[in-house]
Each structure stands twice: as structure tokens, then as C-alpha cells.
Amino acid sequence: MTVPTYDQLMLPLLRLAGARLANDLPTAEKLLGDEFGLTLDERTTMLPSGQQTALRNRTGWASFYLMKAGLLAKPKRGYFEITERGREVLKAPPASIDKTFLASFPEFREFLMGSPGDSSENVTQVLAQSTAPDQVTPDEALQGAYQQLRSELASQVLERLLQVSPEFFEQIVVELLVAMGYGGSRRDAGERIGRSGDGGIDGIIKEDRLGLDVIYIQAKRWQGTVGRPEIQKFVGALHGQRARKGVFITTSAFSAEARDYVSHIDVKVVLLDGIQIASLMIDHGVGVTPVATYVVKRLDSDYFEEI
Incomplete structure (x- = not known):
């Protein structure tokens, strides 16, 4: 039912x-x-x-x-x-x-x-x-249309991500992380990511504006599925740096084994696939621009209460 x-x-x-x-x-x-x-x-x-x-x-x-x-x-x-x-x-x-x-x-x-x-x-x-x-209902029609438009936009964003150079993809990752509140400033973040190349780590970015902790990043513009071996290499690199947190970002997808692996390890590793990256870019206004805004209002019943 x-x-x-x-x-x-x-x-x-x-x-x-x-x-x-x-x-x-x-x-x-x-x-x-x-x-x-x-x-x-x-x-x-x-x-x-x-x-x-x-x-x-x-x-x-x-x-x-x-x-x-x-x-x-x-x-x-x-x-x-x-x-x-x-x-x-x-x-x-x-x-x-x-x-x-x-x-x-x-x-x-x-x-x-x-x-x-x-x-x-x-x-x-x-x-x-x-x-x-x-x-x-009208609510469902409106929200359904919005979700459809968002899904189509995410597909377009992901398609463009697959076409950019690896270097530009890393730049996009910087823009996104800064827009999400990491790294302090774009200049600061840009100096920390895409330059390390140290044992499977592409960069480091501050977790907060004060730099109380850091997050190690690997950003790969791939088309094939990322499996468990690639994640294990990244985790090994994290251990080599005595790091506790990492983010593996790819334009493709992760295998079920890869996702299961990160759920059973001590270090905190977040896996972000292409669809998630495209969705986050839409949420934080990276690589997209608004074309129209619709405000849905409801009746303010309290306004009409006579005292």
C-alpha cells in the first residue's frame, strides 16, 4: 500500500x-x-x-x-x-x-x-x-518540479566536472571546501591543497577558520569505480602522517567494499562521489548561478486575530 x-x-x-x-x-x-x-x-x-x-x-x-x-x-x-x-x-x-x-x-x-x-x-x-x-497536491507538484530541475542540474555539473583537467578539479575542490566553511580563506586553502603529493595525499586543509585541526584530502577526477585498494592506500598515507581525518573525493563512484571498509576503521574517512560533489556545489553556489527565485507564502493566522 x-x-x-x-x-x-x-x-x-x-x-x-x-x-x-x-x-x-x-x-x-x-x-x-x-x-x-x-x-x-x-x-x-x-x-x-x-x-x-x-x-x-x-x-x-x-x-x-x-x-x-x-x-x-x-x-x-x-x-x-x-x-x-x-x-x-x-x-x-x-x-x-x-x-x-x-x-x-x-x-x-x-x-x-x-x-x-x-x-x-x-x-x-x-x-x-x-x-x-x-x-x-500543489505542494508535491512544486517540490517535485524543483527536485527534477535540481537532478538535471546535478547531472550537468557532473558532466562538466568529468571534462575539466585534474588541476582545475582540485581548484574546484578548494572553492567548494572554502564555501562550506573549511580552510579559512581561498588563498590559505589554495596553498595547502594540490601541492602535497605526499604518499597518496593531494592536500591538507584546515577544518575550521582557526586551524584547530586539519583534514587530509585526495581529489581524483576519475571515471572508473574507486575500490577498496585505493582507499586503503589513502588510509595508509593518513597513518603515515598521524592524521585522524581524511576526505577522498572523486568524480566517479565508490564500490560497496570501499564504503564498508571506511565504516570499520579507526580514522575518520569521508567518501564523496561525483553525485554528492555536484549536489554540494549546487547547495553552496559553486559553479552554478541562480536564474529565478520563487517565494512560497502561507497565511499568517495570528495576524488576523483580533485582540
Whole structure:
């Protein structure tokens, strides 16, 4: 079982309200999870933003659309209740409730079009445009589009990383580490990395601006998978320097054996592959530039509280 879509939740939610079993989202979310037999993992599945569970988000949008159609009402902040229209619907309920069903009510049509008096043809067009095949909520559609754009950008960044020279790749690593807060300044970091070449170590960078500890680095612009032997050589070089921390950075990927190896050794070694490097570059604005910013706002309910 997967998390139900918001339209799959609308009729069950209306029934819960009609039976007075739920009049707030937390209660409704729990009861709907029980009704659909969702596992703990399914109940706690988060949206891409990590700010809200998919079940809570879809329950919220289901209640929102039911309110816009006049089937639910909002007696006070954070609560809902069934209306007389909602009770009439439950007397002869449809097989399911979706936007097409809700469009039979004038208030919902006005909500869709943004103004009263629009033709049924225009309503049909808006329904076709606003109802995705998988019935995602607006939040999910927005976050899904962002994740897709980010994934495509990461692929482009990684492709360019594979084309640069080894020396320029080391320079990019410096830029990234400094942007992440390591190394103090770019000049300081640049003097410490890419020049050591000492027993499998490409450079050293300060862990913090005060230089209280150092991190040893190996940065390789490779295309083949990095296996355990290469990591063992790096760890051996760390032992030779009496170093406690190291980062192995590559444009390719690490084998399962390599990742398992670093999880069972005393020194702390972090493995960063090409996808992770591209993602960090996006997060910290290295090699990418913003082209548009969208601010998503929500209603400030406290603002409208009269004292």
C-alpha cells in the first residue's frame, strides 16, 4: 500500500467528519492511516522538502478542497466540521470524490476559475490542467518540479566536472571546501591543497577558520569505480602522517567494499562521489548561478486575530 492521493482521501475524510470522529487534521491523519492500513514507514514518508509528511499534506489539501466546495466548514482555526451539503452528499455518496465531482458545486467552480460566471468549458479546461495523472497536491507538484530541475542540474555539473583537467578539479575542490566553511580563506586553502603529493595525499586543509585541526584530502577526477585498494592506500598515507581525518573525493563512484571498509576503521574517512560533489556545489553556489527565485507564502493566522 502506498500513501493515498488527496482525492482518495476526500470521501473517507468527509465520512469521518460526518460521523464526528475527526474535526482536526492530526486526528484525521491518524484515522485515515488506520483506514487505509498504512505502515509506520508509509505514515512517516516525507515530502521532498522534509518539512511535512505526505499523509498530512494530502489530508490537508483534501480538507481544503472539501471546504472550497462547501462540504466542510471551518468553525475555528485548526478545526473543520461537516456542512448540511456534506451530509446530503453522504446520503447518496459517489464512488469517490475528486475535483470533477466537486466542480458540480458553484463555489468550487468559482474557486477554480478565480471569478464567478465562467463557462463549463473553461472549468473543464482548468480541471484538465490542474489535475495531474497521479493526483499530486500543489505542494508535491512544486517540490517535485524543483527536485527534477535540481537532478538535471546535478547531472550537468557532473558532466562538466568529468571534462575539466585534474588541476582545475582540485581548484574546484578548494572553492567548494572554502564555501562550506573549511580552510579559512581561498588563498590559505589554495596553498595547502594540490601541492602535497605526499604518499597518496593531494592536500591538507584546515577544518575550521582557526586551524584547530586539519583534514587530509585526495581529489581524483576519475571515471572508473574507486575500490577498496585505493582507499586503503589513502588510509595508509593518513597513518603515515598521524592524521585522524581524511576526505577522498572523486568524480566517479565508490564500490560497496570501499564504503564498508571506511565504516570499520579507526580514522575518520569521508567518501564523496561525483553525485554528492555536484549536489554540494549546487547547495553552496559553486559553479552554478541562480536564474529565478520563487517565494512560497502561507497565511499568517495570528495576524488576523483580533485582540
